[in-house]
Amino acid sequence: MSAEAAIERRRTRRLTHFLAQNVGLVLALAMLVMAVVLYGAAYWIEQTALPGMFELTSTVNNTMALVLCGMGQAFVVVTRGLDLSVGGVMDLANALAAVHIKDSVGSMVGWSLAILAIGALLGLVNGLLVAVGRLQPILVTLATLSIYQGLAIRVLPQPGGSIPPVYSSVLVNPNWPTALVYVLVVALIWYAFRRSSLGVSIFALGNDEQAARANGIDTVRAQIAAFTLSGLMSAAAGLFLAATATAGDATTGNGFTLSSIVAVVLGGMNLFGGRGSGVGVIAGAFVTTMIVNILFFSNIDPLYQSFYEGLFLVIAVVLGALISRLMRRRSR
Amino acid sequence: MTGKTPFAQFPDRIGLTRSVRRIVYVYLAAIVVFAVGQVVHPGFARLDSIAAILTVASFVGLVAAGQTFVVLIGGIDLSVPWVLNAAAILLVTSSLGQDGRAVYALLLTLGMGAAAGLVNGVIIAYLGVPAVVVTLAMNGIMEGLTLGLSGGMTCDSCASYAPPFVQDAVHGNLFGIPTALILWVVVIAGVSFVLSFTTFGRKTYAIGNNAKASYLAGVNVRLVTMLLYALSGFFAALAGILLVGFGGQASLGMGDPYLFQSIAAVVIGGVYVLGGRGHYLGTAAGAVTLVALVSVLMAMNMPDYGRNIIYGIVILILLLLYGREEKQE
Numbered sequence: 001m002s003a004e005a006a007i008e009r010r011r012t013r014r015l016t017h018f019l020a021q022n023v024g025l026v027l028a029l030a031m032l033v034m035a036v037v038l039y040g041a042a043y044w045i046e047q048t049a050l051p052g053m054f055e056l057t058s059t060v061n062n063t064m065a066l067v068l069c070g071m072g073q074a075f076v077v078v079t080r081g082l083d084l085s086v087g088g089v090m091d092l093a094n095a096l097a098a099v100h101i102k103d104s105v106g107s108m109v110g111w112s113l114a115i116l117a118i119g120a121l122l123g124l125v126n127g128l129l130v131a132v133g134r135l136q137p138i139l140v141t142l143a144t145l146s147i148y149q150g151l152a153i154r155v156l157p158q159p160g161g162s163i164p165p166v167y168s169s170v171l172v173n174p175n176w177p178t179a180l181v182y183v184l185v186v187a188l189i190w191y192a193f194r195r196s197s198l199g200v201s202i203f204a205l206g207n208d209e210q211a212a213r214a215n216g217i218d219t220v221r222a223q224i225a226a227f228t229l230s231g232l233m234s235a236a237a238g239l240f241l242a243a244t245a246t247a248g249d250a251t252t253g254n255g256f257t258l259s260s261i262v263a264v265v266l267g268g269m270n271l272f273g274g275r276g277s278g279v280g281v282i283a284g285a286f287v288t289t290m291i292v293n294i295l296f297f298s299n300i301d302p303l304y305q306s307f308y309e310g311l312f313l314v315i316a317v318v319l320g321a322l323i324s325r326l327m328r329r330r331s332r
Numbered sequence: 333m334t335g336k337t338p339f340a341q342f343p344d345r346i347g348l349t350r351s352v353r354r355i356v357y358v359y360l361a362a363i364v365v366f367a368v369g370q371v372v373h374p375g376f377a378r379l380d381s382i383a384a385i386l387t388v389a390s391f392v393g394l395v396a397a398g399q400t401f402v403v404l405i406g407g408i409d410l411s412v413p414w415v416l417n418a419a420a421i422l423l424v425t426s427s428l429g430q431d432g433r434a435v436y437a438l439l440l441t442l443g444m445g446a447a448a449g450l451v452n453g454v455i456i457a458y459l460g461v462p463a464v465v466v467t468l469a470m471n472g473i474m475e476g477l478t479l480g481l482s483g484g485m486t487c488d489s490c491a492s493y494a495p496p497f498v499q500d501a502v503h504g505n506l507f508g509i510p511t512a513l514i515l516w517v518v519v520i521a522g523v524s525f526v527l528s529f530t531t532f533g534r535k536t537y538a539i540g541n542n543a544k545a546s547y548l549a550g551v552n553v554r555l556v557t558m559l560l561y562a563l564s565g566f567f568a569a570l571a572g573i574l575l576v577g578f579g580g581q582a583s584l585g586m587g588d589p590y591l592f593q594s595i596a597a598v599v600i601g602g603v604y605v606l607g608g609r610g611h612y613l614g615t616a617a618g619a620v621t622l623v624a625l626v627s628v629l630m631a632m633n634m635p636d637y638g639r640n641i642i643y644g645i646v647i648l649i650l651l652l653l654y655g656r657e658e659k660q661e
Contacts, residue, residue, distance in 0.1 A: 082464055129648065129652075133651075133652055135648075135651050135652070136605050136606070136651075138408060138464055139595070139599065139605055139647070139651055140648070140651070142592070142595065142647075143643075143644040143645075143647040143648045143651070144644060144648070145644070146592060146640045146641070146643045146644035146647075147640065147641050147644035147645065149637075149640055150636075150637040150638065150639070150640030150641035150644070151637070151641065152637075153636065153637040153640070154637045154638075154641075157637075258468055258471075258472055261465060261468060265465065271461075271462050271465060272462075301480055301483075303476070303479040303480045303483070303484050304476045304477075304479070304480035305476060306472040306473075306475045306476040306479070307472065307473050307475070307476020307477050307479075307480060308476065309469075309472050309476070310468075310469040310470065310471070310472025310473035310474075310475075310476060311469075311473055313465065313468070313469035313472065314455065314466065314469045314470075314473070317455075317459075317461045317465055317466070317469070318455065318459055318461065321459040321460060321461050322459070
């Protein structure tokens with residue numbers, strides 16, 4: 001056998017290995033490309049022009065909240081859990097922002113940090129109940145979802161309040177896609193997390209809790225940290241939501257519990273924990289928004305939106321299950 | 333047993349097992365809530381007020397019957413709200429308020445609920461996708477379909493009333509007992525019979541305790557799982573029919589409270605959330621306790637948000653009391 005053939009073989013093996021390891025991420029990126037192409041086509045048919053800067057800006061601005069809470073959800077999904085309180089934390093952050101943020105730098109920075117801290121605290125409560133209380137994540141977060149939604153309505157009983165225009169334009173500039181910077185920041189946060197010792201513990205916990213504990217990983221601490229990060233990211237998502245709407249509403253966050261799970265699944269994360277990429281989740285969030293945009297340009301009644309979201313979620317999980325079954329069979 | 337106080341030894345002495353004891357506690361809790369209600373709001377425990385509370389509890393109890401089935405195998409059904417809502421709307425739009433079409437509409441509606449549940453079950457059983465995700469997606473699908481097909485409740489037939497036959501059946505009395513309650517008692521008896529005295533019930537508990545062992549013991553795990561989810565959809569649709577019969581007309585969002593309440597009833601009723609332990613008799617008492625608690629709060633003029641917060645806190649406390657996973661060491 002010649003040396004070149006051996007190198008060639010090793011190279012293809014490395015490529016298939018990479019694909020096998022990152023099948024979710026690759027699929028998510030492929031789906032994103034497909035969604036963008038479809039969107040461009042639908043836009044072309046409707047407007048006989050290609051989508052431009054305005055469309056890019058509004059898409060990025062509208063997706064930011066989902067990118068953030070999807071990433072929050074991802075931290076918990078890695079541990080093999082689910083955080084249903086995402087929508088409640090966003091509601092509360094949104095309501096607090098609309099009531100308290102005033103038109104001064106001190107107020108804007110101070111309250112933003114305070115709201116992020118509150119979000120982290122709400123996540124910490126979830127984490128403590130799950131990890132120290134040894135309770136089921138789904139039930140805990142369902143209960144706290146109810147509590148957080150109640151608190152949000154207490155803070156802002158009627159939709160209203162206001163967000164200073166300056167605040168909105170810093171977070172979601174309506175003229176330029178500056179929010180892409182935040183997308184980049186979120187991606188960097190993921191890479192930093194993935195390489196930190198905390199990231200290693202959380203992934204180890206999701207892969208095999210007992211093995212992780214046997215290797216000296218503090219699984220309780222890792223689980224608490226994952227939920228805290230989810231709360232923090234959801235609060236940030238709530239701030240972006242308030243900035244986009246320029247006013248507050250204590251119920252707009254509700255739908256994001258479903259959407260964040262859709263983004264995570266479309267992003268190729270394994271719901272049984274321990275596998276997945278945050279970059280995939282960002283792609284998944286954009287695909288979710290693009291689906292809505294494509295539906296809009298295809299003149300489909302927006303009332304059907306949650307039908308399509310649910311349908312795509314089912315298709316994505318079913319495809320994911322089939323592909324992983326196929327891979328397992330081939331590797332045998 | 334030496335460390336127990338004489339009081340705690342009592343249930344052991346009269347021969348109550350742990351699971352029976354748990355159900356007894358839930359009934360005691362319901363009685364306590366009614367007693368507290370009577371103190372806070374005199375007249376709360378009058379017979380007609382109790383009957384009204386039990387009637388409202390029967391709607392929660394029916395949804396919770398399906399939820400109990402799936403929780404017993406360690407699953408969950410989040411598609412309840414919009415299966416229920418779709419059922420209510422389908423009943424009025426297919427019957428157009430005519431008695432002549434009532435039977436057809438009832439069969440269609442119950443079939444729709446069972447079919448939605450069956451789809452959940454097929455995906456969960458055959459593809460191993462987590463129940464949370466599948467049923468959450470199904471909830472979205474049903475919501476979108478309901479909103480889209482009814483044009484956001486603007487369609488001509490959407491304003492129809494439930495057939496008078498169904499309305500009378502829900503509002504009627506039999507020997508002074510509301511018919512909705514009688515139906516619930518029948519369901520309680522039926523579900524309890526299925527759980528305790530049939531092979532299907534045995535298989536359900538077996539899967540909840542250990543799906544792999546049940547499979548090796550010859551249980552058709554997939555078939556049972558599918559049937560249980562279909563039953564959950566069926567009961568959600570049944571509750572939708574009763575609700576629309578009770579209120580006369582269907583509306584959007586009428587199913588939303590029932591997800592949380594059905595899960596709360598299951599948890600309060602002492603069903604172990606990882607499956608394998610618990611009984612519908614407990615869930616039924618849980619539904620009564622929950623609805624009575626809400627009624628007490630309403631009698632105290634507690635605002636909506638306060639109710640949300642208290643729901644959540646009650647569930648968390650109950651979970652901490654007996655929903656905990658065994659410590660793995």
